[in-house]
Amino acid sequence: MLMGLVTKNAILLIDFTKQRRSDGIERKDALLQAGSIRLRPIIMTTLAMIFGMLLTALALDAGSEMRVPMAYAIIGGLITSTLLTLLVVPIMYTLLDDFKGLFRKTCLKMVWANIILIIVVVVT
16 A cells, blocks of 8 residues: 555656656756645645544554554655655656666667768778
């Protein structure tokens, strides 16, 4: 359940960023817009799950003390994963996008070098 929420949040951020980039907005501005616009739905779903686990964490019913550690772990995991999603996902997107650009440039140079080498070999 926790992994599903984290994955959904990351997909929301990256999908919105890609939509903005396809509209012609630069990567940094697209990431900032995605973070600010998608922040509200991410926080709302996280808070809904936290409030849902709050009754379990308070252990108000008889015999519910057994589930308190699980509730604490889920609430802590939700808070931590939400913060990490909002910070790590844009950073990783930026790094992988830079790597993709570097990889394309390197591959393009290798292709042109091979084409030139083939032309030289054929001509001589």
